[in-house]
Amino acid sequence: MSAKSGQEEYWRQAADEYGAALERLAWAYEADPDRRRDLLQEIHLALWRSFENFDARCSLRTWIYRVAHNVATSHVTRKKRNAPVFLTLEDIEAQEAPQNVEESADRQKALARLLALVQRLEFVDRQLILAYLEGLDAESMSQITGLSAANVWTRIHRIKNVLVRQFHSGGTDAK
Amino acid sequence: MRSDYLPDDLKRLWKELASNPVRISPDDLRREARKLWAGVRLRNWFVVGVCCIIIAAYGVFFFASKTALERIGSVLSIAGAANVIVQFLKRPARTMPDFAAIECIRFYRAELQRQRDFHRGRGVGSWLLPLLPGPIIFNVAFALDRPMFAPLVKLQMAGFLMAAAIVVPLNLRLARKYQRRLDALDAAQNQ
Numbered sequence: 001m002s003a004k005s006g007q008e009e010y011w012r013q014a015a016d017e018y019g020a021a022l023e024r025l026a027w028a029y030e031a032d033p034d035r036r037r038d039l040l041q042e043i044h045l046a047l048w049r050s051f052e053n054f055d056a057r058c059s060l061r062t063w064i065y066r067v068a069h070n071v072a073t074s075h076v077t078r079k080k081r082n083a084p085v086f087l088t089l090e091d092i093e094a095q096e097a098p099q100n101v102e103e104s105a106d107r108q109k110a111l112a113r114l115l116a117l118v119q120r121l122e123f124v125d126r127q128l129i130l131a132y133l134e135g136l137d138a139e140s141m142s143q144i145t146g147l148s149a150a151n152v153w154t155r156i157h158r159i160k161n162v163l164v165r166q167f168h169s170g171g172t173d174a175k
Numbered sequence: 176m177r178s179d180y181l182p183d184d185l186k187r188l189w190k191e192l193a194s195n196p197v198r199i200s201p202d203d204l205r206r207e208a209r210k211l212w213a214g215v216r217l218r219n220w221f222v223v224g225v226c227c228i229i230i231a232a233y234g235v236f237f238f239a240s241k242t243a244l245e246r247i248g249s250v251l252s253i254a255g256a257a258n259v260i261v262q263f264l265k266r267p268a269r270t271m272p273d274f275a276a277i278e279c280i281r282f283y284r285a286e287l288q289r290q291r292d293f294h295r296g297r298g299v300g301s302w303l304l305p306l307l308p309g310p311i312i313f314n315v316a317f318a319l320d321r322p323m324f325a326p327l328v329k330l331q332m333a334g335f336l337m338a339a340a341i342v343v344p345l346n347l348r349l350a351r352k353y354q355r356r357l358d359a360l361d362a363a364q365n366q
Contacts, residue, residue, distance in 0.1 A: 008201050011201065011204070012201075015199070020190075023192075024189065024190075024192045027192055041199065041207070044199050044204060045204055045207050045208060045211070046274045048201070048204040048208065049208060050273075050274060050275040053273075053275070054275070063275055066274070066275055066278065066279060067274040067275045069279045069282075070274040070275075070277075070279060070282040070283075071274050073279065073282060073283050073286060074274075074282075074286055077283075077286045077287065077290060107188065107191070110188060111188055111189075111191055111192060114185060114188055114189060115192065122359070122363070123279070123283050124279075124280060124283070124360065124363055124364075125363075127279050132186075133185065133186050133189040133190075134189075135186065143278070144278065144279055145278055145279045145280050146277075146278025146279060146280040146281055147280060147364070151364075155363075163185065164185070167185065
């Protein structure tokens with residue numbers, strides 16, 4: 001397989017298998033639809049270019065998520081105006097509890113609430129919770145973020161608890 | 176709701192988010208990559224072009240000048256512009272960073288440091304600062320030799336100083352903001 005066809009092959013695999021996950025990742029970093037489309041295109045372009053040098057020293061999935069998170073981080077850090085307000089977990093916990101999910105009885109609203117919570121997390125927490133929501137294991141999360149596996153689990157546990165508490169006030173079912 | 180049930184439900188909910196699969200082809204990506212390179216080249220050539228105009232203009236001023244101070248100002252301006260050209264040609268054109276090379280936290284730290292240093296004036300200072308003394312000396316010399324232009328030069332200098340008085344503190348404030356985020360990142364990693 002030549003380098004050029006390998007690059008295209010890897011990118012096709014990334015787009016086919018992780019296209020939806022990459023789109024969700026873009027949602028987590030960019031609320032504006034136009035900018036989100038730009039970000040997604042930027043991620044695909046960065047992946048395309050990165051596959052010139054993909055040496056399979058890590059899994060394709062780790063590579064893809066690392067590139068995607070780094071592009072998104074760069075995208076948000078570059079943005080000077082309307083910069084999002086990042087909250088620590090303590091800030092989020094201190095906020096007023098959101099409306100109960102059963103009361104809204106609407107999955108779209110529930111999804112929007114989840115998205116809003118994710119979008120306001122600091123980058124490291126956001127990267128971890130995204131990896132968690134996408135079903136990645138601790139080792140992959142560690143390889144993507146650079147945190148130790150133990151640190152990953154501790155943080156995931158904390159973020160998950162805060163999200164769950166924020167998402168459901170009063171212990172009701174999301175379904 | 177049970178806490179051991181909720182996270183899975185959130186995962187299922189999260190997966191409902193993506194709806195529009197990306198419609199982009201390898202040809203689109205090749206085209207975008209070429210456009211990116213073309214954009215960087217165009218920007219570099221624009222800067223080089225502006226510097227060439229500055230060099231040509233001060234070259235003319237050098238020969239047309241009546242005083243030694245004006246000539247010194249012209250030479251320094253030419254040297255400053257030449258320095259910018261050398262910096263641009265020496266630095267390899269970079270369209271985008273190597274996103275795959277490092278883990279997310281190191282990348283984030285590097286981005287924050289880059290932004291902080293930019294707002295502190297590092298990098299920009301290396302090519303902008305050498306560009307400033309020449310025109311300032313030339314303008315002062317010009318005003319000394321032609322007193323009728325002195326108010327205009329004073330106004331120009333006052334404007335420059337006022338802009339600096341606004342821009343510098345603003346940038347330093349932004350630099351402090353990035354430093355705070357770096358500190359928070361360090362604290363998060365050391366937890």
